[in-house]
Amino acid sequence: MVELFYSLLDQTREFQRVAKPPASSVGQFLRMELGRRVASWTDGPETQQLKLAILSNLLHVECCVSGTHSMDLVALTAFGEYTVLPGLDCTLPGGYQGLTDRLAASLPEDTLVLNKPVKSIRWKGTFEDAGSPGDTFPVLVECEDGDCFPAHHVLVTVPLGFLKERLDSFFDPPLPREKAEAVQRMGFGTNNKIFLAFEEPFWEPGCRHIQVVWEDASPLRDPEPAPTHDTWARKLIGFWVLPASGSAHVLCGFIAGQESEFMETLLDEEVLQTLTRVLREVTGNPQLPAPRRVLRSRWHSAPYTRGSYSYVAVGSSGDDIDLLAQPLPTDGEDPQVLFAGEATHRTFYSTTHGALLSGWREADRLAALWDAQTAGSAEMAVAPTREVETVPLTQ
Numbered sequence: 001m002v003e004l005f006y007s008l009l010d011q012t013r014e015f016q017r018v019a020k021p022p023a024s025s026v027g028q029f030l031r032m033e034l035g036r037r038v039a040s041w042t043d044g045p046e047t048q049q050l051k052l053a054i055l056s057n058l059l060h061v062e063c064c065v066s067g068t069h070s071m072d073l074v075a076l077t078a079f080g081e082y083t084v085l086p087g088l089d090c091t092l093p094g095g096y097q098g099l100t101d102r103l104a105a106s107l108p109e110d111t112l113v114l115n116k117p118v119k120s121i122r123w124k125g126t127f128e129d130a131g132s133p134g135d136t137f138p139v140l141v142e143c144e145d146g147d148c149f150p151a152h153h154v155l156v157t158v159p160l161g162f163l164k165e166r167l168d169s170f171f172d173p174p175l176p177r178e179k180a181e182a183v184q185r186m187g188f189g190t191n192n193k194i195f196l197a198f199e200e201p202f203w204e205p206g207c208r209h210i211q212v213v214w215e216d217a218s219p220l221r222d223p224e225p226a227p228t229h230d231t232w233a234r235k236l237i238g239f240w241v242l243p244a245s246g247s248a249h250v251l252c253g254f255i256a257g258q259e260s261e262f263m264e265t266l267l268d269e270e271v272l273q274t275l276t277r278v279l280r281e282v283t284g285n286p287q288l289p290a291p292r293r294v295l296r297s298r299w300h301s302a303p304y305t306r307g308s309y310s311y312v313a314v315g316s317s318g319d320d321i322d323l324l325a326q327p328l329p330t331d332g333e334d335p336q337v338l339f340a341g342e343a344t345h346r347t348f349y350s351t352t353h354g355a356l357l358s359g360w361r362e363a364d365r366l367a368a369l370w371d372a373q374t375a376g377s378a379e380m381a382v383a384p385t386r387e388v389e390t391v392p393l394t395q
């Protein structure tokens with residue numbers, strides 16, 4: 001089933017330049033192709049149902065990878081533009097914080113201000129700074145605590161989820177219509193991790209992954225109704241066994257979509273009880289000890305994130321990613337508001353490397369601008385000297 005699913009998923013990447021694709025979404029295409037394959041299956045009904053259940057799990061895995069509620073929301077024609085970075089997954093010591101700490105360490109002291117939410121970005125203005133009398137700046141960053149920072153340029157890297165929610169109030173003047181529409185069209189969903197810590201591992205030594213398959217599930221059935229206390233956990237794809245650390249034996253579960261957002265609204269206690277029930281069911285051991293602790297992300301409820309990462313939604317395309325990445329103003333003036341972050345990288349969207357590369361892209365843009373301006377003013381400074389020098393020769 002794994003081979004079948006991933007061979008079909010590979011096919012979904014082949015519609016990039018196809019004028020009339022066979023379906024609008026990745027989910028629709030997969031269901032269509034699976035339906036055709038299932039029609040030729042000759043196994044008994046029980047085996048067929050088990051195969052469908054496994055395929056349903058794999059579809060939910062793909063929802064986690066794409067950070068979407070359903071693959072029916074993910075555009076088929078753009079899917080092939082996403083590029084997997086070659087190489088192995090790497091786990092950074094101390095988590096991702098280690099990466100940003102390392103990057104920040106190379107900056108001069110006192111150049112970073114943290115825990116300072118921005119309320120709005122005013123651009124196309126003429127703002128003064130008490131610290132540089134006589135100078136004016138086209139941009140003003142206003143923080144929620146009332147502090148203001150005038151600037152020549154602002155690089156905006158807020159998540160697309162935040163941008164979608166604050167589209168009407170975050171920019172003054174508002175974003176141009178085409179950019180605002182691109183933001184609305186682009187997809188941004190939820191994928192959460194749920195960590196469960198156990199006193200003792202109940203899994204076999206060497207076990208790296210526990211896949212949760214619901215025997216009555218099928219990718220061919222109509223979409224699941226809205227999640228409830230009893231049903232949300234059916235979207236959980238399974239658990240990865242994390243390397244043991246001291247006395248901690250930890251499983252990490254992944255869950256995407258509306259079920260993930262529903263899970264965020266529950267108390268830790270309920271999540272722990274529900275997942276204990278799930279694990280008892282899948283292991284067939286009603287006495288399985290409950291985890292001693294649960295820890296989970298809540299990316300959808302987080303006010304400065306409002307979801308996990310972006311995907312190219314039906315009705316959107318890679319052009320929207322490029323539109324979002326375009327600096328403002330677009331009339332050839334010096335860039336005032338620039339955009340980076342994972343949602344602005346056309347082929348590596350949804351990833352850390354996409355975010356990093358997009359930041360470098362915009363840093364290069366500004367460096368090139370300032371290099372050109374510095375070279376220009378150096379030339380202007382040199383030019384009169386040359387003129388003065390040439391005067392005696394022409395006399």
Ligand SMILES: Cc1cc2nc3c(=O)[nH]c(=O)nc-3n(C[C@H](O)[C@H](O)[C@H](O)COP(=O)(O)OP(=O)(O)OC[C@H]3O[C@@H](n4cnc5c(N)ncnc54)[C@H](O)[C@@H]3O)c2cc1C
Nearest residue numbers: 117118157158159191304308309341342350351352353355
């Ligand atoms: C469960 C999960 C698993 C993942 N696994 C992987 C993986 O294996 N590999 C991989 O490459 N990527 C992975 N990612 C994706 C990766 O984490 C993101 O793509 C990456 O963090 C995006 O970086 P970013 O800088 O664009 O946005 P973010 O990391 O979201 O940073 C945006 C920042 O802006 C801040 N902000 C928002 N609003 C404001 C405001 N008004 N004022 C000031 N600050 C504000 C936010 O607080 C946040 O710190 C995963 C993500 C999730 C959720």
